[in-house]
Amino acid sequence: MSQSKAAISPRRAENFPSWYQEVVRQADLAAMSHVRGCMVIKPWGYGIWELMQRELDQQIKDRGHDNVYFPLFIPLSYIEKEAEHVEGFAKEMAVVTHHRLEKRDGRLVPAAPFEEPLVVRPTSETVIGETMAEWVQSYRDLPLKLNQWANVVRWEMRPRVLLRTTEFLWQEGHTAHATEAEAVAETLEMHQVYESFARDWLAMPVVAGEKSPTERFPGAKRTYTIEAMMQDGKAVQAGTSHYLGQNFARSAGIEFTDTDGARKHAYTTSWGASTRLVGALVMTHGDDDGLCVPPAVAPHQVVIVPVLRDSSPAVLDYANRLAEALRAQRTRFGRVRVHLDNRATRPGDKKWQWIKRGAPLLVEVGPRDAESGTVSFRNRFEPHRQQQLPLSDFVTSVGEELAGLQDRLLARATDRLDEGIRRDITTREDAESHFREDGAGFALAGWCGSSGCETGLKPLGVTIRCLPSHLSADATTCLVCGTPSNHSAIWGLSY
Amino acid sequence: MSQSKAAISPRRAENFPSWYQEVVRQADLAAMSHVRGCMVIKPWGYGIWELMQRELDQQIKDRGHDNVYFPLFIPLSYIEKEAEHVEGFAKEMAVVTHHRLEKRDGRLVPAAPFEEPLVVRPTSETVIGETMAEWVQSYRDLPLKLNQWANVVRWEMRPRVLLRTTEFLWQEGHTAHATEAEAVAETLEMHQVYESFARDWLAMPVVAGEKSPTERFPGAKRTYTIEAMMQDGKAVQAGTSHYLGQNFARSAGIEFTDTDGARKHAYTTSWGASTRLVGALVMTHGDDDGLCVPPAVAPHQVVIVPVLRDSSPAVLDYANRLAEALRAQRTRFGRVRVHLDNRATRPGDKKWQWIKRGAPLLVEVGPRDAESGTVSFRNRFEPHRQQQLPLSDFVTSVGEELAGLQDRLLARATDRLDEGIRRDITTREDAESHFREDGAGFALAGWCGSSGCETGLKPLGVTIRCLPSHLSADATTCLVCGTPSNHSAIWGLSY
Numbered sequence: 001m002s003q004s005k006a007a008i009s010p011r012r013a014e015n016f017p018s019w020y021q022e023v024v025r026q027a028d029l030a031a032m033s034h035v036r037g038c039m040v041i042k043p044w045g046y047g048i049w050e051l052m053q054r055e056l057d058q059q060i061k062d063r064g065h066d067n068v069y070f071p072l073f074i075p076l077s078y079i080e081k082e083a084e085h086v087e088g089f090a091k092e093m094a095v096v097t098h099h100r101l102e103k104r105d106g107r108l109v110p111a112a113p114f115e116e117p118l119v120v121r122p123t124s125e126t127v128i129g130e131t132m133a134e135w136v137q138s139y140r141d142l143p144l145k146l147n148q149w150a151n152v153v154r155w156e157m158r159p160r161v162l163l164r165t166t167e168f169l170w171q172e173g174h175t176a177h178a179t180e181a182e183a184v185a186e187t188l189e190m191h192q193v194y195e196s197f198a199r200d201w202l203a204m205p206v207v208a209g210e211k212s213p214t215e216r217f218p219g220a221k222r223t224y225t226i227e228a229m230m231q232d233g234k235a236v237q238a239g240t241s242h243y244l245g246q247n248f249a250r251s252a253g254i255e256f257t258d259t260d261g262a263r264k265h266a267y268t269t270s271w272g273a274s275t276r277l278v279g280a281l282v283m284t285h286g287d288d289d290g291l292c293v294p295p296a297v298a299p300h301q302v303v304i305v306p307v308l309r310d311s312s313p314a315v316l317d318y319a320n321r322l323a324e325a326l327r328a329q330r331t332r333f334g335r336v337r338v339h340l341d342n343r344a345t346r347p348g349d350k351k352w353q354w355i356k357r358g359a360p361l362l363v364e365v366g367p368r369d370a371e372s373g374t375v376s377f378r379n380r381f382e383p384h385r386q387q388q389l390p391l392s393d394f395v396t397s398v399g400e401e402l403a404g405l406q407d408r409l410l411a412r413a414t415d416r417l418d419e420g421i422r423r424d425i426t427t428r429e430d431a432e433s434h435f436r437e438d439g440a441g442f443a444l445a446g447w448c449g450s451s452g453c454e455t456g457l458k459p460l461g462v463t464i465r466c467l468p469s470h471l472s473a474d475a476t477t478c479l480v481c482g483t484p485s486n487h488s489a490i491w492g493l494s495y
Numbered sequence: 496m497s498q499s500k501a502a503i504s505p506r507r508a509e510n511f512p513s514w515y516q517e518v519v520r521q522a523d524l525a526a527m528s529h530v531r532g533c534m535v536i537k538p539w540g541y542g543i544w545e546l547m548q549r550e551l552d553q554q555i556k557d558r559g560h561d562n563v564y565f566p567l568f569i570p571l572s573y574i575e576k577e578a579e580h581v582e583g584f585a586k587e588m589a590v591v592t593h594h595r596l597e598k599r600d601g602r603l604v605p606a607a608p609f610e611e612p613l614v615v616r617p618t619s620e621t622v623i624g625e626t627m628a629e630w631v632q633s634y635r636d637l638p639l640k641l642n643q644w645a646n647v648v649r650w651e652m653r654p655r656v657l658l659r660t661t662e663f664l665w666q667e668g669h670t671a672h673a674t675e676a677e678a679v680a681e682t683l684e685m686h687q688v689y690e691s692f693a694r695d696w697l698a699m700p701v702v703a704g705e706k707s708p709t710e711r712f713p714g715a716k717r718t719y720t721i722e723a724m725m726q727d728g729k730a731v732q733a734g735t736s737h738y739l740g741q742n743f744a745r746s747a748g749i750e751f752t753d754t755d756g757a758r759k760h761a762y763t764t765s766w767g768a769s770t771r772l773v774g775a776l777v778m779t780h781g782d783d784d785g786l787c788v789p790p791a792v793a794p795h796q797v798v799i800v801p802v803l804r805d806s807s808p809a810v811l812d813y814a815n816r817l818a819e820a821l822r823a824q825r826t827r828f829g830r831v832r833v834h835l836d837n838r839a840t841r842p843g844d845k846k847w848q849w850i851k852r853g854a855p856l857l858v859e860v861g862p863r864d865a866e867s868g869t870v871s872f873r874n875r876f877e878p879h880r881q882q883q884l885p886l887s888d889f890v891t892s893v894g895e896e897l898a899g900l901q902d903r904l905l906a907r908a909t910d911r912l913d914e915g916i917r918r919d920i921t922t923r924e925d926a927e928s929h930f931r932e933d934g935a936g937f938a939l940a941g942w943c944g945s946s947g948c949e950t951g952l953k954p955l956g957v958t959i960r961c962l963p964s965h966l967s968a969d970a971t972t973c974l975v976c977g978t979p980s981n982h983s984a985i986w987g988l989s990y
């Protein structure tokens with residue numbers, strides 16, 4: 001394909017951050033709004049998020065969690081309790097100070113101030129803890145396994161659409177258990193849910209592992225993470241699971257009477273994933289023609305575009321018949337999702353719009369197809385190669401074709417990840433030259449376990465992304481200090 | 496059943512508002528939080544909302560609407576634009592004035608004030624309008640049919656759980672069309688969706704009709720509503736649909752180039768329904784033992800409670816086998832939802848908990864059932880009457896049984912509504928004595944069409960709920976002034 005034919009400008013290799021912004025725009029995923037840091041999620045982007053959400057929600061429910069909804073606003077006193085333990089506490093949060101707008105001299109001004117300001121939830125952790133303390137009295141009330149889908153707000157000074165926004169959508173799970181063993185098992189189970197969800201639904205391979213101490217969630221005894229590698233070699237933390245021991249229960253007062261009559265603090269966990277997954281999807285599967293959406297989360301898996309400007313009834317009939325036949329087919333991700341695009345827009349414009357959006361299969365129906373009973377289609381991997389099949393062959397093979405595209409996306413991303421994990425970066429000097437390059441990827445190397453070395457590469461922007469569960473470094477010395485290492489670590493730049 | 500046996504105190508007849516609060520509490524639906532006017536929606540209440548949401552969402556999507564997400568925050572200037580036209584504008588809204596919390600002298604204080612305060616969305620109307628103006632350029636971009644599920648905030652001075660809360664969850668649809676006819680048809684279609692959704696899924700019959708002018712949504716040319724009658728005779732407005740003409744497009748600047756090349760303003764609509772539907776469900780189907788959830792929206796349609804304190808393996812095995820067999824069954828609302836409640840709580844407590852929550856079918860499994868292969872169950876209508884069937888008969892009939900319960904709930908509510916619509920209230924004096932009674936219900940009577948009479952019964956708290964589409968009054972004179980009437984109107988008290 002010639003240089004001039006890419007639909008997205010700049011190309012990935014030219015300027016990755018600009019390419020990302022441009023794909024988000026051209027694929028109609030989302031846009032920054034007039035409120036700094038907040039975004040509008042457009043139909044195609046929201047459709048992808050809804051499919052992610054539906055599957056993850058089912059997996060969460062299948063494991064016995066109940067969905068709940070907690071208030072958007074948090075009393076300042078709850079945050080103050082947290083702040084007691086933090087010197088020089090300062091947090092970027094949206095603070096609500098008034099509950100009325102009044103007109104004065106032709107302008108609107110805030111009126112009716114609160115005695116105690118409210119904070120827009122940066123997470124619902126504190127209120128959920130407060131409530132758990134009320135709901136949990138006896139071992140009979142345990143385990144308590146809650147999950148919430150909601151919007152949260154953390155004021156962002158350097159927002160980036162979908163990846164780091166002031167408001168974002170997420171799920172946060174919070175569970176309380178009678179024993180440490182049960183709470184640890186819960187943490188690991190949800191960690192594995194995120195890992196397999198990313199792989200099997202988003203076609204996004206990840207490095208799963210535990211966070212090192214400074215990267216842990218505040219108050220957590222252990223934090224597990226899945227780290228995905230973007231095409232520029234940087235990591236996106238795509239889902240975290242925290243084992244909180246009894247720390248959180250102690251500060252929230254979650255106590256229960258055990259079978260032996262003793263009062264005990266519960267063992268708790270929390271875990272979350274957010275709309276940043278949509279951003280990670282773009283940087284994993286996008287190419288110089290736009291996004292490629294894995295069929296499992298594509299709002300439309302097959303898009304049918306009639307190719308006549310004034311579509312003849314025969315062409316439209318044929319297109320409708322094809323759509324119906326396809327909708328009766330299934331993939332391992334459920335019923336095939338088909339969209340017939342009969343807007344008055346020019347067919348060529350539509351075609352490129354769907355390529356940029358990353359619809360997995362694109363069918364163009366012209367009069368000749370309608371006459372001969374054939375289907376002319378292209379897949380998103382090869383937007384310039386049109387294939388043709390008799391209608392019935394196309395229909396019966398569409399499930400396989402879509403599953404095949406999903407597998408190909410995963411294989412391509414897995415190859416990238418495997419190639420991007422370098423085992424030959426073993427010294428500080430190696431790291432310094434390696435991470436200077438664009439697209440440097442991860443270094444799988446040793447770590448001696450000291451906190452000095454844990455943060456030793458921060459000047460390069462490099463941190464330990466995780467201590468991987470399924471990978472060991474070849475090197476047996478610490479990447480930073482060169483002494484014998486106790487741990488294998490994934491080092492990298494990150495979003 | 497003796498007076499003492501009701502599970503909820505007070506009974507409906509004694510004190511309806513207190514009964515309502517108590518059912519919401521005892522049925523574990525929701526609770527007011529520490530933030531005034533905001534609620535915690537508990538698993539059982541949220542589960543009902545999720546099922547409502549899933550069905551309504553599907554119906555909205557089936558009609559070609561796309562889901563989107565708009566920011567939580569709205570710039571003050573957007574609200575100011577609206578306020579320009581309103582003398583003495585004052586609105587209860589949450590105003591965000593700062594984006595940081597800092598510790599000073601051991602206390603947390605708001606810091607980093609905004610130049611322009613932000614408002615927490617009371618609706619997304621203004622931002623969606625702004626965005627539609629960007630997205631719509633040509634007739635090819637029309638119709639634009641968007642829907643959003645989100646939380647919204649309107650500061651409530653007299654909150655009531657689920658019915659009127661500062662924060663609530665809802666969907667708001669916004670559409671733009673090239674012609675008046677299309678926009679009117681859209682408005683009526685969504686109005687009918689709400690009507691049939693309430694009837695077929697919530698077993699909640701409603702009076703559908705148009706609002707009279709003073710009850711219209713500001714700026715709307717026509718507002719359609721579904722009005723449900725609660726057991727105390729008051730109305731709940733359960734879903735509204737607005738035809739906005741070109742008014743909204745003019746103020747938001749939604750213009751397009753039509754096929755003839757002329758620039759025109761679009762014709763728009765909006766429509767919404769909220770978590771108040773859960774409150775309406777309680778006041779429609781609750782009784783003195785708690786809530787009855789229509790099977791269509793019951794998170795668990797069948798609850799199985801093992802009746803031994805230390806459940807024997809045989810009993811648990813049998814209960815599990817029963818649960819599996821039931822899960823393979825279907826009703827017209829999809830697969831049967833079954834919950835096996837094996838908490839360590841006393842079986843008698845569990846039983847009453849599920850009765851108060853309103854689970855449609857409750858099965859108690861004891862050793863005798865396990866031995867003889869029978870199922871002992873009760874339905875929520877007759878909590879004191881246990882029935883017995885062989886396992887296979889129970890399993891094969893469960894779909895029918897659940898559908899039958901749904902039909903019975905609808906029939907009971909329909910009888911109440913029919914009886915509650917009085918046709919013999921024809922004069923102001925009638926109205927004055929009628930609406931003084933508790934449980935007065937609706938008056939179907941005439942209205943002359945004057946605005947004086949439209950608001951003539953406001954001193955009694957009575958308004959025109961709607962001009963019903965499918966009902967005509969017997970009376971031919973205005974309920975207020977006695978002159979010949981042009982309209983049939985439903986008059987009533989409301990929430």
Ligand SMILES: [Zn+2]
Binds near residue numbers: 479
């Ligand atoms: Zn070291």
Ligand SMILES: [Zn+2]
Binds near residue numbers: 948
């Ligand atoms: Zn009159």
